[in-house]
Amino acid sequence: xxxxxxxxxxxxxxxxxxxxxxxxxxxxxxxxxxxxxxxxxxxxxxxxxxxxxxxxxxxxxxxxxxxxxxxxxxxxxxxxxxxxxxxxxxxxxxxxxxxxxxxxxxxxxxxxxxxxxxxxxxxxxxxxxxxxxxxxxxxxxxxxxxxxxxxxxxxxxxxxxxxxxxxxxxxxxxxxxxxxxxxxxxxxxxxxxxxxxxxxxxxxxxxxxxxxxxxxxxxxxxxxxxxxxxxxxxxxxxxxxxxxxxxxxxxxxxxxxxxxxxxxxxxxx
Numbered sequence: 001x002x003x004x005x006x007x008x009x010x011x012x013x014x015x016x017x018x019x020x021x022x023x024x025x026x027x028x029x030x031x032x033x034x035x036x037x038x039x040x041x042x043x044x045x046x047x048x049x050x051x052x053x054x055x056x057x058x059x060x061x062x063x064x065x066x067x068x069x070x071x072x073x074x075x076x077x078x079x080x081x082x083x084x085x086x087x088x089x090x091x092x093x094x095x096x097x098x099x100x101x102x103x104x105x106x107x108x109x110x111x112x113x114x115x116x117x118x119x120x121x122x123x124x125x126x127x128x129x130x131x132x133x134x135x136x137x138x139x140x141x142x143x144x145x146x147x148x149x150x151x152x153x154x155x156x157x158x159x160x161x162x163x164x165x166x167x168x169x170x171x172x173x174x175x176x177x178x179x180x181x182x183x184x185x186x187x188x189x190x191x192x193x194x195x196x197x198x199x200x201x202x203x204x205x206x207x208x209x210x211x212x213x214x215x216x217x218x219x220x221x222x223x224x225x226x227x228x229x230x231x232x233x234x235x236x237x238x239x240x241x242x243x244x245x246x247x248x249x250x251x252x253x254x255x256x257x258x259x260x261x262x263x264x265x266x267x268x269x
Contacts, residue, residue, distance in 0.1 A: 004078065004268045005131060006182050006223050011056045012266040013103060014047050016040075017070045018062035021258065025068055025090060028171045029215055030257035039254035043070065046228075046265055049250055053222050055268075060099055069096045070255075071264040073174070074123040074141075076100050077150075078269045080157050083108060084150065085115045086122035089141025104269060114153055122146030125172035125264055130204060131182040132159055135197060137173030139166035164196050174263045176214055180221035180240060188214035210235055215252075218261035228262060 017040050026032040033039055051057045063069050075097045077084040083104050088094050126137035134154055136147050154161045170176045170191055177187045183204040190211035197206055209217050216233025227245045230252040237247050
């Protein structure tokens with residue numbers, strides 16, 4: 001999950017898959033889920049992988065009215081004592097937020113709650129954090145008004161924000177990139193380039209992956225040089241292992257079918 005530094009990844013929210021998941025939005029990575037039972041098995045394995053590697057995981061109940069509710073990343077962003085509640089970019093998903101907002105408000109008493117208002121809109125999946133440098137994807141789900149509200153918050157916190165224009169064949173910034181550590185960005189050829197991110201701080205780099213492994217560019221970096229990645233992306237795995245990471249691979253097939261990636265399924269707080 002790119003909205004926190006690695007040292008802030010001790011707790012996470014996930015949300016169960018709803019009975020209506022078969023109707024989840026799908027346009028980019030898949031044509032829609034085909035097996036809810038398998039999707040639930042894969043989601044349980046995902047939560048177990050987080051728990052087994054030191055993350056305290058809380059599972060919120062699904063809402064059967066929202067096929068995409070498992071993808072909690074889009075509904076809230078926790079940054080340095082603040083909780084940003086964006087207006088999700090797809091209208092069908094805007095009712096998913098209340099239980100997530102309630103949970104975070106209860107658990108993070110003392111945090112400032114920042115609620116975005118229309119016409120601003122943003123999905124949390126368009127935010128990438130590299131240490132204390134932030135990137136936001138300008139996409140079909142995140143508009144300039146939403147970006148301005150995020151920038152206002154980050155300016156207040158003393159952080160820099162850079163805009164990355166998301167190509168039409170991609171959903172979110174984190175759909176096609178991630179930070180397995182606080183000094184590496186993974187990105188796919190044909191979607192982004194090193195120049196998309198601008199000049200990085202000393203010791204940081206963009207590692208480009210083959211176009212056909214775009215889905216594998218979404219990873220979850222954890223403390224201790226561990227990284228969770230989707231099964232089936234050998235180049236991503238080989239390069240991360242060569243960099244000294246311990247790779248934990250899980251099957252994300254039925255999550256991918258609904259355009260979901262690893263980071264989509266959790267909020268670190």
